[in-house]
Amino acid sequence: MEITLSPLSQSFSKTFITSLFETENGERIRTCLQCGTCSGVCPFGYIMQYPPGKMIGSLRSEFFDKVIKTDSVWMCVSCYACTEFCPSQIPITAALMTRAKEEMLLAGNIPAELQAALENTQRYGNPLGESPRKRADWTIGIQPEINILAKTRQPVDVLWFVGDYASYHPRMQSATKALAKILNALGIKFGILGPEEYSDGDSQRLAGERGLFEMMAQKNGQIFRRYKFDEIITTDPHAYNALKNEYPALGISYPVKHYTQFLVERMEQLQPLLKNEVKAKIAYHDPCYLGRANDVFDEPRALLNAIPGVELVEMSHQRTNSLCCGGGGGGMWLDGFQWEKAHTRLSEWRVREAVAAGAEILAVACPYEPPRFEDAVKTIQAASHLKVREIAELLAESMNN
């Protein structure tokens, strides 16, 4: 894809790098050793004309404007691998890649799929372009009825922030319903925002739309203030990341957990309900924003181990070096663009790893993953037996009577 650009001034490198120093810990870019670890661990580093390390090098040599003209920046899936392994602890994802994407957007350079997702978010409050009025349609028919706070206005213990894909995506809805079932079985007094919920905005933020993220956050913040609840749980690691790490800076601060953490806290109550055997070898995929970005590795595994019959196997990339599914940070909407460059998908690599580890089920904990991995399974002969399941779905299966 040819990116045509409005002309950038020669001092762009200088002004850009100065702006990076203003981000949290951004001045660490000065301490880059040019060791190449980031470029090596980056899943698409091999195909970028300027992988992260080279980007920093070009910044220092003041020809970053050349970098912006290539496709390198849009090959980044914001997976945090570079940040995790940088020996100088440079926050590469947040301080460089996200900022570079912001510049690309300001110059109007953006692949069409991503543009549509961002415009949809602005207009409909979700990147899928679905009607906001239908956000709680997944609850239709569920007994007991799901508490939609706008209707009932009851105080609850837990606000369940459902999220975009968990609300609208047909594949994810079965996992969302499974989680609802689990919460009901545990007697949790919870409510959802339904049509009042906006996108958490985290993926849009990582794709360079800081302004859009702030608008979504402010809208959510206004809605949160209307209701009484003690804590927030999320289906989605991206919402978890946003609510925990980004929203407080905007004055929106609540205790928040990912659903796996919340359920592990209630293991004593949950365990006896897991009656049915799920006899399978299961590989758990650490999502980037639950694992690497927020250090939550054990709780999802604890839940899987609690299911009778389950044998956990580990893939060759796991925990901190887990391989991104390719969906986060805007990757979900750069799929076609990235495929055209790489002729492979990160989700396909991961599925092959699951097969190599001997897994029969690939367990996931992020709403981008079931559709991404299932699509990968469809295209890989050797993986045709592999099932993809959200942890909530496996727990519910074990609870079924």
Added chain:
Amino acid sequence: MKIVVPIKFVPDLVEELTIDPSGVALDTAWLRLIINEFDDHAVEQAILLKERGGGQVIVSTVEADGSDDFLFTAAAKGADQLIKMTGDFTGVNNHALARAYAELLKELKPDLVLTGVQAHNDLDGSVGPLLAEYLGMPYVGYVAGITLADGSVIARKEYPGGLIAEIDVKLPAVLGIQASEQPPRYVAYSKIRQVMGTAKIEERPNADLNLDGGVSISRMFQPEAAERAEMIDGDADAVAEKIVAIIKEAGVL
């Protein structure tokens, strides 16, 4: 070069459309309006022409829910002037809209008028040709590419079957845009926010609506499912025999 882009908003199909109790109009309770896609392309084409050859772009609309947001977005893309016609536009049809725009454009004296070639709610023709007639200007529709020349433009017009014509059109003229030369560009939300603070939307009260020439709707309804599929079983000969019988019965043979 002064380019004016008159636009309109149409029902957003992301929301479910329902018919109101009268049976001849859409229920407006949950109706959301969105920019006519072809008008969005017209704005983009106007900005492209300005970037190439200089000049001024004026975007004008009729007061509607969401119209301000669109005007600010157009300003963020590079539009110089924003005009919103205010007043009661209940029951407006394209004839009335074209007349209202003609009044405005006679004042503005544009060199070139770009407007979307059609809209999915056009019932009484499209705005472009009507507007051109009221202004006494030439009109070329289904334009997907414009080159600036001296005192004229060369419009690339698409025909069915893959034929393309290049038509030299003397200015001032009205062109109906099928597609802009590049897809409508993205504007970062922070830029739109910024523009909201600086750009001004000029309000022009509209004179009474003249709906002459419009159509009157006798009935509006959702497509009704009709069951007319008959599955024919049997081997090839049996099926062929049955098909012949059906055709004969229908009076075609």
